[in-house]
Amino acid sequence: MLSSATDSSFEPLGGRVQIIRNDDDVRLGLDALLVLDPRLAPIAADAGPVPLRLREPGFAGLAHIIVSQMVSRASAEAIWRRMLPADGPLTAESYVLLAPDAWREFGLSRAKADTLSRIAEAVASGRLDLSGLCLKPPDEALGELTALKGVGPWTAEVYLMFCGGHADVFPAGDVALQNAVGAALGLAARPQTKALAKLSEIWSPWRSVAARLFWAYYATKMRRDMLPIA
Incomplete structure (x- = not known):
């Protein structure tokens, strides 16, 4: 932490x-x-x-940044509240178990929902370590993040700043x-x-x-x- x-x-x-x-x-x-x-x-x-x-590194931190893009802060927070499980924090493991059309109920765009699904599957399967990635040099970490379909430079940079603490x-x-x-x-x-x-x-x-x-x-x-x- x-x-x-x-x-x-x-x-x-x-x-x-x-x-x-x-x-x-x-x-x-x-x-x-x-x-x-x-x-x-x-x-x-x-x-x-x-x-x-600062926010915790990991799936929830990156997901919140993605949810917040191109919408008002009030809209982003409303969507985020609907996404949070009733019995605990949002994790990659809980996200991959959601119904295929859950994104509609959350108010997410299809593009954001697809991006979150890809990231959640990569994290849950162990192919992507979002916490460990924060300890890598910025260029390397940014390269790995932007290699994820749907994650652009702004998303990656904001994640490293506020979830990874990169200076x-x-x-x-x-x-x-x-x-x-x-x-x-x-x-x-x-x-x-x-x-x-x-x-x-x-x-x-x-x-x-x-x-x-x-x-x-x-x-x-x-x-x-x-x-x-x-």
Whole structure:
């Protein structure tokens, strides 16, 4: 489990993977970012607390991210509540036992239902270890996730950030993040995915904290939560 304890336990794994485990790690990353890029200082002052929002790695975490895509937060939460078993958490093993048309009752799209079914079958059969995958270097983990039909870069990046605790992932395709960076840095136009990915390189190895910072900043301007997970 990724702890939310107050004492910092920032952990580089194998010298390549850095894992954020708690709020102290986020603060450590933010301090480093302000040195890497002094432009972020006024942004951090306006943003207030930078959220952690870690979730357990595994099927439920990835499933929730998929359910939340392209729908309002209220709709996503309503669908998610209908998906949760009455007698315990949602697992890959419980999902594969659902009736073939259960997705209709949940309110899922057919595409999302098919993606979740493929992932659940892979996890339940032991072919996919979503927790172990989080301990792999980002490029390797992202490659394995996006090899799953229906899982794109945004889904994979958000999973590694919020379920895996990866410190150096930046979902440059996130439209809210593009708007946030454009507004915060005073850019003439919203940066597109490739341009934002290039721009984010200056914030390595703390790009996940930079993304959280920009989302938090944009939330203060828009007066609503902008992070991709609640």
